[in-house]
Amino acid sequence: MDYRKFLGKVESAVLPYFGGACVDAPSRRLRVSTPPTPGWWRFEVQGRTATAREPAVPEGLDGLPLVRGHLWGARLVREGAVAETVLLLPDEEPPRFSPVRARRWHDGSLVFEALEFEGEAEGSARRVLEEGRTLAEVKAVPSSLRAAFGYAVLEGASRALGIRFSPAEVRGQVLSVAEGGHPAAEARLRALAIERDAHVRSVEARLVELETQRRREEEAAQLQTELARMRSHPRHVEWQAQGLTRVERVLASAGARMLDSRRLGNQRLEVTFSFMDERFITIVEVGTLQVVDAGICLAGADREVTLESLPSVIREAIRNDVLVITRHA
Incomplete structure (x- = not known):
């Protein structure tokens, strides 16, 4: 008797693994039997369980929503100054502000597809940042590159001041930071710190009120x-x-x-x-x-x-x- 028919059909699929206990196929989420290192893997799929067998070349990206932008660290900065984490970047770190093409995977994550050809704007942005200048004097800079530049300036100011920030907290001001440079970045971060301190004082006042009453x-x-x-x-x-x-x-x-x-x-x-x-x-x-x-x-x-x-x-x-x-x- 062939008992394999009772065990379910075994399939092979190339999928990106981002970490965690699961991996997402086009139509369903699968439990990973033994988590591998993040990357593209050929999985053996049986039922709702996937087992990583060997590293693989990316497949299944064609037809997925395309997202373009410029790199700021491990984030892709796209239209609207949205800075979103892009997964499975190359082992060799791309140059700062590289133009990148990514795809929206089935679970909503952005997965790296390729680096795109650079123009003069990317090199100019790198030089201006290294020299501590602003983008106010640089023409024909795409909005996504301008925003990535602003985030980089904020990042430098954040290290110097010791004030943390998240992209969503400064998105509305990142283009003005790109134009205004380090002083504008410091001003925004200090304002953010003041707002946080005000919140802490409000909480402390509430605790005192609770105690007294x-x-x-x-x-x-x-x-x-x-x-x-x-x-x-x-x-x-x-x-x-x-x-x-x-x-x-x-x-x-x-x-x-x-x-x-x-x-x-x-x-x-x-x-x-x-x-x-x-x-x-x-x-x-x-x-x-x-x-x-x-x-x-x-x-x-x-x-x-x-x-x-x-x-x-x-x-x-x-x-x-x-x-x-x-x-x-």
Whole structure:
């Protein structure tokens, strides 16, 4: 008797592996039996399990959405000054500001396809950056290159000042930084630091208010009541059995992806997730997924948001160029 028919059909597929426990095929997500190093691999696929067999030449990129832009580190800067991580770059680091062609893979990630031919603008941008000048005097510079230049100037100022930034926090000002140079970058980063400090002071003032009005004791009593209710309710058993499935589902429905989690005291959970190619750390209540600390500046309105609605709030902040990330790993 041929028992192979009971084991399922075995197929071969060339796919990009970006890391983690899964790999995405055109029509489905597969579990990787033994994770290889990131890169293009020929996988043996049986059921919903993929096993890496050997490195492979990229396949299946033709027909996928094409994205063009200029490199800033490991990010491709495209129209609208959007700086998005591009995966599987060549082992030999491309020159700064290289024009790049990438494809939008089936899971939404950008995967490197090829370097494109340079014009005079890329070389000029590199020289101007090395000499500490601005792009104000350079003509015929594509918008994506101009934005990549601005991000590079901000990066240098960030190292000098010790003020971190995410591309989404400075996207609205990156072109003016390219024109204004280091002083404009410093001004933007200092303003960002002031906004973060203001948020910290707001949180501290709130804590003082809670202390003086004995709200901490009231909140503790409410949490104890909620904990007792949860323990007597079947959903508590479901949470223990299913772990973080609900959190993953809520984030996935909002277009985000959970990266990590950590249980805190007082029935709270620290959730780390990615959204719009940025990383966020949020604290929520376990039972309701109500936000306690959004990890972004919400002017003290964190508790008016749930984990399900938080990604849409972040998207709106990015669109309006008002995003300020307050929690970094």
